[in-house]
Amino acid sequence: MIKSVSREQLRSVRRRLNLLYEGKAEKLLERFFMMIGRYGVGRFDTLCNGDHWDERDSVLITYADSLQEPAAGNPLRALDRFSQKHLVGAVRTIHLLPFYPWSSDDGFSVIDYRKVDPASGDWRDVEHLGQSFDLMFDIVLNHCSAKSSWFKDFVAGIEPARHYFLDMDPAEDFSAVVRPRTSPLLTPTRTRDGEAHVWSTFSSDQIDLNWQNPEVLFEFIDILMLYISKGMRIARLDAVAFLWKTPGTSCIHLSQTHEMVQLFRDIIEIIAPRTLLLTETNVPHEENISYFGRGDEAHMIYQFSLPPLLLHGLSTSNAQYLTQWAIDLAPPPSGCTFFNFTASHDGVGVRPVEGILPDEETEKLVQHVETAGGRVNRRAMPDGSERPYELNVTYYSALAIPENPPLGARRFLCSQALMLSLRGIPGVYLHSLLATPNDMEAVEQTGINRRINRRKWQVDELETHLAEELPQFVFETYLKLLRRRSAQPAFHPDAPQQVFDIDPEVFAHNRVSLNGEQTIVCLYNFTPVSKSLTKAQMKSLGIPSGKCNDILSGSTRPISTAKPLELEPYQALWIATR
Structure with a gap:
């Protein structure tokens, strides 16, 4: 348990609370310390040698229900079986994408942050997986489901949630707001007090939370402590760039948002110093790395420029743009590192190569993905036009060569070996490991482009797939890459x-x-x-x-x-x- 808090830690938390919630810092600080110990978070959380990571660190990214096997009882147990059989010694951490009850966006519209979706399993299954692997959880900070009890209470005018959301005047000028989607910014909603127009950055089912209300902060401090008590080692702060809203501004990367990330860092260093913060900010590179702060914000940030640059390079036989970007890449601050990846549950972001790839080269990349069977998602621009922001395709299909499949498999593995060797911690998407092709059936059935790389495998079908020559070659070679990488001191995340x-x-x-x-x-x-x-x-x-x-x-x-x-x-x- 936590025995003491240093004066410096106390001063830092007080300063940040005062900047965010002027005049309320002392009461909020008192409330925070009353919460400490509720979950017993500090009991096992001392660093043996002062290091957060080493060359053995790598992360498997997966949904809790990506593998389904009736004999296992539920998907989390099926994942546990698969992981015990194949991943011990290959990866250290498993990133469980949102496994909470949800209503849309494949988990990122959370109904209840404190529960496990019963269709996937329960907290005992999560904790059992955590006995063999470190765990990464998502904290979906920016928004929650319109079907959550919080939003239902808002509609009904019930405290405290009646102040958890942002009811805006639609006559205000929102033209400066940076939009990641083409959907309307405000969602009309009938409430007990009349019609409200609630801020909804991503969709009408994902209602943005009001972080100017400290009650929202304390909900998430409580959620953070719960997750740590359940085995979370890495907290992924989803869509954090949009957290704080001030009309008349871009409402992205505001100073209060950075202050909030720094506050979460301070809180973690008090209650669980072994826990790491990873910020998810799929934006141009210079904006992305701003979340390192001065070494006092995120421990890790995604290397979002890597997937599109690597895909462009291998599809055009041109390594120059990737090389120049990597040469110019400044080392992270002390105590921070990059999270390298090529694929995840989302598509390949295009915004992170703005200013790196010329427009004509970006267009080549878009055309290549479309030729590979992929889809393109677009975002609204201030002038009313639309631009590509995400390429939906499995990385395996994106690098396949239909006229020469074995050569395509080599090209794909080249991309993965490169990612694994870069400075930082590697993240491997399950469907890259499994050589999963584009799931066009899921796209056609749902109309959701992102479903192209979110296949849910029945384990017996997966075994048949992995018995085929090329998927078996990719799977076995990938596991070998991971195991050999983990034995090389030169691949320590901090190694020059x-x-x-x-x-x-x-x-x-x-x-x-x-x-x-x-x-x-x-x-x-x-x-x-x-x-x-x-x-x-x-x-x-x-x-x-x-x-x-x-x-x-x-x-x-x-x-x-x-x-x-x-x-x-x-x-x-x-x-x-x-």
């Missing part, structure tokens, strides 16, 4: 990284372990033909003559700088040079 511009069709970088004893040179051929690295290129990469450890093959290989180093089509190569 240097990116080399050696060839427009090759992505090259190295990683050096924190103690300087291991260096790994990582090479990726972005083309469907063999490539040769010259003596000068090998020298610039620091590849010496002699025997080097080829990590991916698990063998040593003789290298002579007098001969070109051959890279096979779409080959990924990890060479330990010392």
